[in-house]
Amino acid sequence: MRDDAVLVTGGAGFLGSHLCTRLVREKYDVLCVDNFYTGTKRNIAGLLDAANFELMRHDVTFSLYVEVDQIYNLACPASPVHYQFDPVQTTKTSVHGAINMLGLAKRVKARILQASTSEVYGDPVVHPQKEDYWGHVNPVGLRSCYDEGKRCAETLMFDYYRQHALEIKVARIFNTYGPNMHPNDGRVISNFIVQALKGEPITLYGDGSQTRSFCYVDDLIDGLIRLMLSPADFIGPVNLGNPGEYTIRQLAEEVLRLTGSRSKLTFKPLPSDDPVRRCPDITLAQSQLNWKPTVPLEDGLKETIAYFRVLLEES
Ligand code: NAD
Numbered sequence: 001m002r003d004d005a006v007l008v009t010g011g012a013g014f015l016g017s018h019l020c021t022r023l024v025r026e027k028y029d030v031l032c033v034d035n036f037y038t039g040t041k042r043n044i045a046g047l048l049d050a051a052n053f054e055l056m057r058h059d060v061t062f063s064l065y066v067e068v069d070q071i072y073n074l075a076c077p078a079s080p081v082h083y084q085f086d087p088v089q090t091t092k093t094s095v096h097g098a099i100n101m102l103g104l105a106k107r108v109k110a111r112i113l114q115a116s117t118s119e120v121y122g123d124p125v126v127h128p129q130k131e132d133y134w135g136h137v138n139p140v141g142l143r144s145c146y147d148e149g150k151r152c153a154e155t156l157m158f159d160y161y162r163q164h165a166l167e168i169k170v171a172r173i174f175n176t177y178g179p180n181m182h183p184n185d186g187r188v189i190s191n192f193i194v195q196a197l198k199g200e201p202i203t204l205y206g207d208g209s210q211t212r213s214f215c216y217v218d219d220l221i222d223g224l225i226r227l228m229l230s231p232a233d234f235i236g237p238v239n240l241g242n243p244g245e246y247t248i249r250q251l252a253e254e255v256l257r258l259t260g261s262r263s264k265l266t267f268k269p270l271p272s273d274d275p276v277r278r279c280p281d282i283t284l285a286q287s288q289l290n291w292k293p294t295v296p297l298e299d300g301l302k303e304t305i306a307y308f309r310v311l312l313e314e315s
């Protein structure tokens with residue numbers, strides 16, 4: 001076993017469970033902390049017997065006293081449906097959670113990585129988005145609990161860095177997909193695949209011309225670990241995502257093709273503040289982390305479809 005003890009908050013969620021799996025495989029001593037708000041024990045069931053894995057039910061809005069060397073702070077609902085269900089709790093999780101994890105990092109002198117988001121750019125007017133773009137964010141809309149919570153968490157990270165010389169890393173994650181996504185979290189890839197497999201209508205919001213860039217989870221986890229292990233003077237923020245940009249309609253057609261489904265497209269109103277275009281500039285990650293995504297959308301979608309087929313058969 002490695003000497004390093006690693007805390008993953010939100011470790012039972014979609015990204016957290018993949019990160020825990022990778023870290024356990026790499027022989028870190030992994031502590032997964034989660035309150036199971038959107039995460040599930042199923043996601044980490046395969047890790048429970050590992051000698052170097054430990055699970056703790058805990059809400060990061062409360063203090064946590066453990067001894068660790070690295071902290072990946074992922075705890076926060078990430079899909080619009082889930083983070084808008086209890087917006088006050090979303091802000092608390094982002095802001096109080098960041099304060100608590102930064103306080104822990106300060107006490108035990110741990111390196112801390114914050115899972116930030118492309119949502120800090122809001123509905124961007126600059127394309128593709130680079131890290132020096134400050135964003136175009138509505139502070140009082142339905143997405144604000146998440147966008148502003150995450151922006152404040154970035155501020156806290158940088159203030160702890162400047163004020164207390166903490167070792168910080170800030171990753172701005174763009175739309176990521178793969179196995180272990182929650183089937184009802186309302187995100188576009190899970191929605192479309194579940195709808196296609198059930199033969200239900202594919203719900204396109206607006207006219208489906210808005211764009212997103214989809215990163216397969218294995219690529220993203222590789223980027224997060226590279227960032228955590230990068231030299232101390234590289235702190236970010238750094239975009240992690242796949243620069244391949246697709247309209248939501250193109251995505252729907254690709255899901256229909258790969259599932260062989262006969263579902264029809266149906267059009268619903270566009271949610272408020274839904275970004276029109278989103279695409280990362282990953283030049284910084286390429287130069288500083290020697291990282292770029294390698295999994296094509298078709299391959300990643302096939303893996304994800306296979307996961308949802310099993311999940312739907314089980315339920
Ligand atoms: P997820 O909802 O699957 O996982 C979040 C996890 O955090 C869940 O297990 C949930 O139970 C847990 N959690 C929520 N509130 C908590 C609290 N107060 N205390 C302890 N645990 C809590 O989402 P995800 O897609 O895995 O996202 C993980 C992180 O990555 C989030 O911080 C999210 O903002 C960020 N992110 C994800 C994406 C993406 O496309 N998946 C994009 C940008 C940013």
Ligand code: UDP
Pocket residue numbers: 079080175186187188189191192203204205206208210212248270271274275
């Ligand atoms: N979307 C859609 N149909 C769905 C779910 C989402 O057309 O069933 C659209 C949504 O309006 C947005 C895009 O797909 O433009 C991505 O949505 P998601 O919730 O996955 O993430 P976001 O990038 O908006 O946070």
